[in-house]
Amino acid sequence: MLHKIVKLTVMDVRFPTSSEQHGSDAMHTDPDYSAAYVVIETECGLKGFGLTFTLGKGTEIVVCAVEALAKLVVGMSWQEIVSDFRGFYRLLTSESQLRWLGPEKGVIHLASAAVLNAVWDLWARAEGKPLWKLLVDMDPKQVVSCIDFRYITDALTEEEALDILLKAREGRQQREDQMLREGYPAYTTSCAWLGYSDELLTQLCTDALQKGWTKFKVKVGADLEDDRRRCRLLREIIGQSNTLMIDANQRWDVAEAIRWVSSLAEFNPLWIEEPTCPDDILGHAAISKALAPLGIGVASGEQIDSCRLGSINENLAVLLMAHKFQVPVCPHAGGVGLCELVQHLSLFDYICVSGSLTNRMCEYVDHLHEHFASPVVIRNGHYMPPKDLGYSCEMLASSVQAHRYPEGDVWKANTSK
């Protein structure tokens, strides 16, 4: 029986995280972690939950974009959608008038992600599986059928993608068992936001070490002396054997990035993340080349991101391309709900694509999980595979209610906003 989607609801949900400088970095000094939160519903009452992450102001713009896309979803059954998921992806991203607003970038792409995330959640729930398990059990041909290859065939063809998935079938069961036992390795960004005091950084980092964390990311880029002091402090606390990464969140130009990061080389960072404009591919390449002799890698920011990319569909394409070119992928997470979502991608990548944990880890941030029906489970610095059905981004009704902007109780009380 076809389950027609009869309703799509989208809500502007915001958390006042800026009041304590959670999430602060060199470019985003006062984020209020927020989401355009989507619920789709079939005529038989099955629900799918999706979201896209935002930083507060402007969430209403993404909500407006989701409402424009809703017309393309409501009226279709989830079975129709997933039987030609590539076609549906293209319907959303290339609608002949809306396409002008992207294509596949900015507000309209964030909105597409929220809608598609809800569709994937609904699909996994309908099949009675967590999303990662739906992907792991999926026929490789069907996985590939979810990807729009229009613009990527010079990097990866459909045949190559299928070939990668077929080759990775060997050892798949052992890797799945291993994940269920040990979880997927993570690093933490929660200890060293730019707005945190040295005292808070020290305390959070000491606590994290005790909980088994071994990999730590520090926000940098506002003031060099400040960065040197904070990196030195962190290195002193975590020692030489643990891992330190730094993230400038797009703060510099190419030359400044090279100069600044070179001055932090003594703290032995594994990578510098987002040194410059996120769209400057040649700039990233130039920085990477200059820093290679110092043993410092360059990470782009949201190359794998459950909400900035076009949901699972586009993330699948990136994971497969990364494997072809042997580039390790360490997904972006944090914000609100990104950890809940992205863990599914990392599990699929290890079990069905890369088969490797070398230089791979998934970002983790310890905020706002209490608002989710199936919050992430972290054990010893690892993401433990979700067991509940779906894509893990259903929020508690009470949390949604309290944080709706501007009418929720949290915001009615917060008159300064």
Next chain:
Amino acid sequence: MLHKIVKLTVMDVRFPTSSEQHGSDAMHTDPDYSAAYVVIETECGLKGFGLTFTLGKGTEIVVCAVEALAKLVVGMSWQEIVSDFRGFYRLLTSESQLRWLGPEKGVIHLASAAVLNAVWDLWARAEGKPLWKLLVDMDPKQVVSCIDFRYITDALTEEEALDILLKAREGRQQREDQMLREGYPAYTTSCAWLGYSDELLTQLCTDALQKGWTKFKVKVGADLEDDRRRCRLLREIIGQSNTLMIDANQRWDVAEAIRWVSSLAEFNPLWIEEPTCPDDILGHAAISKALAPLGIGVASGEQIDSCRLGSINENLAVLLMAHKFQVPVCPHAGGVGLCELVQHLSLFDYICVSGSLTNRMCEYVDHLHEHFASPVVIRNGHYMPPKDLGYSCEMLASSVQAHRYPEGDVWKANTSK
């Protein structure tokens, strides 16, 4: 006296162009040319008009984004803004929470363009000049002070930009006189939209030749045999001495672009425009390299665009970079209001930057000019420099009223939408 901006109004204005296939191409089959139309007003009653171009659906999203940006504009005087225009540009494009929605791309950047266009219009009106003349008369240091160099210093530094402008002062007056006399060369896209019949194409093209047009663009990319027939037809009408360009509006992947355009080489197109994903820089380079032996250039789509880029500020940066690397620039125009706006950029480029007309021409489309208070003046296939004050994008109040979506009379009558 400081003229404080006390009010910003934004309207969703749409024209039902899809009913006659005006503007149709391989990716945008049924555009309703539209705009988020902005009016700013100072306390003393001076007004500035700006817009950004859209294709119909989704204009409401851009309107919502302009409303979010309005808070950053209202309360400032235009003098404060232009005395640190670089700072104001960055305020709009890097507001710490809104930045997440871009940065500098998609909906939020279209909205920034609309707001900034209105500020530039206000500035020129306050100075009593057409915008192009404001720019031409501006001290080179002030021109450079409008540009945000954050991410482009590896391509162009502030010193290089200033140097280009100073060197181009020679002969400036002659070039200005020449423009006032002859106008800036244009090409027309109005004859060969993808949805037009061969009969209509023949008629429009014949008429255009009689009016003095010598350069013609044809939309391609949906069906190769169709493209061959249309290019052959156009070439027969315009002859070998006139110029033909083709535009695929992002339809292909890299390999397909090379194959398809090679099959059209016999019609001797000057360039293929937007053969693939607009963000695929390396893809464009690969296509360009492959087509060079055939004598066919590759044009990116909106490298100079008054509404997709961040207004004059970002367009100045592109014009100066293009000059440094000796790349001729042929601005995108058409839609609604794009011709009115972009002519100012071409005039400034010739008079103050490139000093050259070689391989340079500005796009022209013959639609919707009747809705503007100072419509473009075309003579013998050239844009004649605007004489009215400002940036030429003030719409007639009656046109705005009738075309507001969804409440305007045009849309109330159009029940099929």
